Amino acid sequence: MQLAPDYAPTPEPPEAIYAAYLQHLQRRQRGNSAYTQAARSFLRRWPDVTAWTAVPLGEKLSANGSTRPFITFLMVSRRLHPGYDYLVHRKLASLWHELTDSALQPDLDQFIAAATQLGFSERVSSAIGSQIIARLLIETGRPLLDLSERDLRDLLRACDDRERNTGRGAKHYRSTMHSARQILFHLGVLDSPAPPSMIASTLERRMADVPAALRPAFVAYLERKRATCVAKTVSSLATRLAHFGRYLAAVDPDIASLNSLDRRRHIEPFLTSLTSAVNSATGAPITVADRIRRVHAVGNFFAEITEWGWDDVPSRRLIFRDDLPRQQRFLPRYLPVDADRKLTVALSDSPYRLAADALLVQRACGLRIGELLDLELDCVHEIPGQGSWLKVPLGKLDSERMVPLGEEVLTLVDRITATRSPGRLMSHPRTGAPADFLFTHHGKRLSQNAVRAELNRAAAIAGLGHITPHQLRHTYATALINAGVSLQALMALLGHVSTQMSLRYAHLFDSTVRTEYERALDLAKSHIGPMPTNRPQLPLTDISSGEWKDTPLIKSRLAGGYCLRAPAQGSCPYANICENCPSFHTDSTHLGVLAAQRLDAADLAADAEKRGWIAEAERHHALVARLDMLLSRSKSA
Numbered sequence: 001m002q003l004a005p006d007y008a009p010t011p012e013p014p015e016a017i018y019a020a021y022l023q024h025l026q027r028r029q030r031g032n033s034a035y036t037q038a039a040r041s042f043l044r045r046w047p048d049v050t051a052w053t054a055v056p057l058g059e060k061l062s063a064n065g066s067t068r069p070f071i072t073f074l075m076v077s078r079r080l081h082p083g084y085d086y087l088v089h090r091k092l093a094s095l096w097h098e099l100t101d102s103a104l105q106p107d108l109d110q111f112i113a114a115a116t117q118l119g120f121s122e123r124v125s126s127a128i129g130s131q132i133i134a135r136l137l138i139e140t141g142r143p144l145l146d147l148s149e150r151d152l153r154d155l156l157r158a159c160d161d162r163e164r165n166t167g168r169g170a171k172h173y174r175s176t177m178h179s180a181r182q183i184l185f186h187l188g189v190l191d192s193p194a195p196p197s198m199i200a201s202t203l204e205r206r207m208a209d210v211p212a213a214l215r216p217a218f219v220a221y222l223e224r225k226r227a228t229c230v231a232k233t234v235s236s237l238a239t240r241l242a243h244f245g246r247y248l249a250a251v252d253p254d255i256a257s258l259n260s261l262d263r264r265r266h267i268e269p270f271l272t273s274l275t276s277a278v279n280s281a282t283g284a285p286i287t288v289a290d291r292i293r294r295v296h297a298v299g300n301f302f303a304e305i306t307e308w309g310w311d312d313v314p315s316r317r318l319i320f321r322d323d324l325p326r327q328q329r330f331l332p333r334y335l336p337v338d339a340d341r342k343l344t345v346a347l348s349d350s351p352y353r354l355a356a357d358a359l360l361v362q363r364a365c366g367l368r369i370g371e372l373l374d375l376e377l378d379c380v381h382e383i384p385g386q387g388s389w390l391k392v393p394l395g396k397l398d399s400e401r402m403v404p405l406g407e408e409v410l411t412l413v414d415r416i417t418a419t420r421s422p423g424r425l426m427s428h429p430r431t432g433a434p435a436d437f438l439f440t441h442h443g444k445r446l447s448q449n450a451v452r453a454e455l456n457r458a459a460a461i462a463g464l465g466h467i468t469p470h471q472l473r474h475t476y477a478t479a480l481i482n483a484g485v486s487l488q489a490l491m492a493l494l495g496h497v498s499t500q501m502s503l504r505y506a507h508l509f510d511s512t513v514r515t516e517y518e519r520a521l522d523l524a525k526s527h528i529g530p531m532p533t534n535r536p537q538l539p540l541t542d543i544s545s546g547e548w549k550d551t552p553l554i555k556s557r558l559a560g561g562y563c564l565r566a567p568a569q570g571s572c573p574y575a576n577i578c579e580n581c582p583s584f585h586t587d588s589t590h591l592g593v594l595a596a597q598r599l600d601a602a603d604l605a606a607d608a609e610k611r612g613w614i615a616e617a618e619r620h621h622a623l624v625a626r627l628d629m630l631l632s633r634s635k636s637a
Helices: 014-028 033-045 049-054 057-061 068-076 084-089 105-117 122-140 149-166 171-186 215-225 231-251 263-276 288-307 337-348 353-365 369-373 407-419 448-462 469-482 487-494 499-506 511-528 588-611 614-636
Strands: 380-383 387-392 401-405 554-558 561-565
Touching: 014 033, 014 068, 033 049, 033 068, 057 084, 084 122, 084 149, 105 122, 105 171, 122 149, 122 171, 149 171, 215 231, 215 288, 231 263, 231 288, 263 288, 337 353, 337 448, 353 369, 353 401, 353 407, 353 448, 353 469, 369 448, 369 469, 387 407, 401 407, 401 487, 448 469, 469 487, 469 499, 487 499, 554 588, 588 614
Parallel strands: none
Antiparallel strands: 380 387, 387 401, 554 561
């Protein structure tokens, strides 16, 4: 059904319309006799051009190539409002050429300027303008700032009708419509931003595969958990209970109540099935941690509805502590120093500045990704006498904290402030209160997917493979531990609420363990005693006629002699191990031995370079540097 537009067009004589069309063609330096003849024929048939809107859609679309330019002129001059059905079927490829000095041009220029300010490229801004805004302006007859939510719904409804009638998809219209809503919101035209492009399924739909008799209890339990858990936690519970429900539907589709669940018939086979369950996204077996979470979800479901006194509950306890598989205890997966440095360089050189700078801030402050994206524009606080601090918002554990900042992070924040897209305040996902987020792009909050995609791109350039954002937090914590930060300070900086959470990092590089290792190593060396003398010569080569340093072998000077190895054997991993050991000590009485060893090491480095043994030459150069340091210490002692 054609909707009545919100305008009252003023009748205009055909002669005046024809004269305006001739001026339009002259201004554009185009047109011919076929164009003018087609315009005359149109005006003879429809002297009141608004009557053309009542023509059936098929006849409208059948207009020939000479008539369509005249129809386009009538639309951009706001003389004709053809209906959304015609507008979504008609391609308006030449629209921008027709807009010069038209009634629509100021509104479209204002829209494109706002879109560009929000970070949209010129090409994308023009596409949204022609595909959505131009059609709205043509059909409504109103200026840009007077558009409404209803106008967008009417256009989208026409797109859906076209999809049903012709099978031609409307995906491109929906995509540009979402962006148009966001831009109109920041222009103040709409009262609320565009809704998420993906709407979460209802609990009833997510529990659709649960046996019908059990489904109400599953849904009611999840609804009750909304009162005490955040939406993400409820969603995770729904996923795990849905797995259990699908299993019950497969093994006992006629089950009538939770009371009829049996440990041997239902629960134990379910626990066994988890060992072969696979991740639906990757096809890989689920992790032990995921198995534990699934068992916990089912066990807590039974325990809580029993505690709440629900009518339909299992007749006895079904899940026990021993049903949980042994927890795998991994150390935090931090990035080694070299990998951390390479990733930082790749992020610093990234063309995608907002997401790259977000990751650099996460690495510099140890934030969780949710905390990072929840940062607001006023997150940096200057404390007199205490420097700059970052206010980290409520995160995973519902606690705020303050993290000290250095000059590099302040520079990052300044760059982010210049890169982000400005606009109206948006509703905070936790509180619903208006918030001015730090990381905004295209008028929306920067998404986790965008941050992860940038991290994957930078990691690939740095040659590091897959890295997760949380590894940057682990790397931050590990660097603090290496620097000797106390456990209490680490807890405060990471926002941990228990010492056990922070102790995971303390176990990585325990100074007590290191001290005990070195003490045991010293003790072991004292038990070895002097090395045997007069050892038989290895028959690698005959050196009786020449200097051992000139042999075509891999060579090392040792305290009591020297070592010769065939090139095929490679360098000995124990060569010069003592000189490089932190427990190795020397004094001025050994200066002569060390100086002689340094001369030999320099000669061996030159020999290795001449033979093209680069790694061997580097080993000798490293030894020379180590000996220089030992000699310097011994002389100053």
